[in-house]
Amino acid sequence: MPTNTKILAQEFEYLAPKSLDEALSLLDNYKDKNSRILAGGTDLLVKMKTIDLKTDYLINIKNIPELNFIDTTDGLKIRAAVPLSHIERIGKVKERYPALYEGIKSIAAIAVRNMGTIVGNICNASPAADTVPPLVAYGAEVKLVSKRGERTISVEDFITGVGKTVIEADELITQVNIPEMNKNSGSAFSKKGRVKADIAKINLAVCLEREDNICKDCKIVLGSVAVKAIRAKEAEGLFKGQTVSASLIDKIAKKASEEIKPIDDIRSSVEYRTEIARVIVEDAVRIAWGRAGGEL
Amino acid sequence: MKKIEIEFTINGKKRRLSVKPNDLLINIIRNDLFLTGTKYGCGIGECGACTVLINDEPVLSCLTLAATVDGKEITTIEGLAKGNELHPMQIAFLKNAAVQCGFCTPSMILTATALLKENPNPTEDEIRDYMRGNICRCTGYIQIVKAIKSCATEAK
Numbered sequence: 001m002p003t004n005t006k007i008l009a010q011e012f013e014y015l016a017p018k019s020l021d022e023a024l025s026l027l028d029n030y031k032d033k034n035s036r037i038l039a040g041g042t043d044l045l046v047k048m049k050t051i052d053l054k055t056d057y058l059i060n061i062k063n064i065p066e067l068n069f070i071d072t073t074d075g076l077k078i079r080a081a082v083p084l085s086h087i088e089r090i091g092k093v094k095e096r097y098p099a100l101y102e103g104i105k106s107i108a109a110i111a112v113r114n115m116g117t118i119v120g121n122i123c124n125a126s127p128a129a130d131t132v133p134p135l136v137a138y139g140a141e142v143k144l145v146s147k148r149g150e151r152t153i154s155v156e157d158f159i160t161g162v163g164k165t166v167i168e169a170d171e172l173i174t175q176v177n178i179p180e181m182n183k184n185s186g187s188a189f190s191k192k193g194r195v196k197a198d199i200a201k202i203n204l205a206v207c208l209e210r211e212d213n214i215c216k217d218c219k220i221v222l223g224s225v226a227v228k229a230i231r232a233k234e235a236e237g238l239f240k241g242q243t244v245s246a247s248l249i250d251k252i253a254k255k256a257s258e259e260i261k262p263i264d265d266i267r268s269s270v271e272y273r274t275e276i277a278r279v280i281v282e283d284a285v286r287i288a289w290g291r292a293g294g295e296l
Numbered sequence: 297m298k299k300i301e302i303e304f305t306i307n308g309k310k311r312r313l314s315v316k317p318n319d320l321l322i323n324i325i326r327n328d329l330f331l332t333g334t335k336y337g338c339g340i341g342e343c344g345a346c347t348v349l350i351n352d353e354p355v356l357s358c359l360t361l362a363a364t365v366d367g368k369e370i371t372t373i374e375g376l377a378k379g380n381e382l383h384p385m386q387i388a389f390l391k392n393a394a395v396q397c398g399f400c401t402p403s404m405i406l407t408a409t410a411l412l413k414e415n416p417n418p419t420e421d422e423i424r425d426y427m428r429g430n431i432c433r434c435t436g437y438i439q440i441v442k443a444i445k446s447c448a449t450e451a452k
Contacts (some may be wrong), residue, residue, distance in 0.1 A: 038364075041360065052315060060361075
């Protein structure tokens with residue numbers, strides 16, 4: 001029988017904590033009882049409707065004041081219930097974190113971004129998540145809190161596979177922390193889809209730090225080419241500490257495209273992904289280098 | 297399933313309802329409040345036909361649990377006109393023949409009003425970018441973009 005997406009057929013209990021403490025108590029109480037955290041619902045409700053993801057207790061964290069703001073004083077600290085569209089409107093995001101800004105802007109459309117959250121995008125752990133390559137490139141961390149205590153872990157290590165993360169049943173990500181970028185850093189995002197609102201066939205973020213005409217540090221992160229967003233570490237290695245030139249950028253773009261191990265799926269092919277990876281790495285590195293104040 | 301008491305404002309009117317945890321906002325709006333301007337299209341957040349405004353922001357009512365709108369302010373297409381006086385965006389859609397079968401029109405108009413609130417003078421690219429989640433299967437996009445542009449110009 002075809003799925004009826006007009007209704008949400010499965011039954012569950014709905015819980016709407018009004019404070020972080022209450023949310024953590026609920027998570028602790030229901031940790032062995034198949035509970036789920038609801039934020040924007042743009043991934044969760046689709047899965048509950050179409051792939052039979054079952055839950056017995058749905059905990060809505062959207063009304064918790066402690067989870068509804070962004071702190072821009074030192075880097076960026078984005079709380080878990082902030083919608084994506086509110087992040088893209090922060091001036092500092094556009095100015096200092098252009099890869100994140102462009103990544104968010106590339107997600108679906110405005111109504112989805114008014115609902116969905118960056119923490120939801122991380123926890124959903126899709127290999128095509130558009131905020132994940134920028135977050136990994138910036139060295140972002142998530143803060144996990146439970147009744148037992150708290151811990152911080154890099155976004156890179158938090159996601160382990162398709163839909164898989166290291167979160168425990170009683171834990172809640174309260175915020176994502178992105179370090180401050182210095183003036184000599186530059187970053188860029190790129191994505192290829194069939195149409196603008198599409199899920200990525202491939203996406204990419206580059207973040208680098210310049211010292212004169214040398215690339216001091218760099219991260220190249222590609223999405224939709226493995227079970228999770230991956231760093232092109234050999235390409236990064238060729239770039240770090242080197243004098244930047246057009247021919248060097250060509251070389252690292254080629255290396256990055258050789259490093260990835262994409263698959264054929266409904267959205268794209270191995271051949272296309274490998275070929276386009278080279279092109280978008282080259283473009284994004286050039287843009288990031290330019291944004292860092294570098295010349296070629 | 298325990299029912300949940302919610303109170304919200306829709307098109308300026310306060311409502312109290314008792315909803316089930318798995319009730320979707322779209323079905324409450326259409327079946328309980330009989331506001332059938334909001335359309336069910338894909339049910340998975342691809343087409344935008346179910347768009348309503350919550351606290352003035354476009355959201356998808358097919359992916360919103362009714363329980364979550366407690367305390368919120370909702371606007372549907374029925375709430376835009378003031379009595380017999382149509383909203384300027386509705387007039388612009390009519391004048392520019394931006395309506396074919398009409399199924400996507402309520403969502404298009406609501407999203408377009410949110411666009412102009414955010415960006416009163418958008419370029420064609422900005423209009424197309426903002427409206428990209430609202431799909432028109434009659435493919436009447438040229439007239440829709442024209443209507444939004446003319447509404448922005450007339451507001452000046």
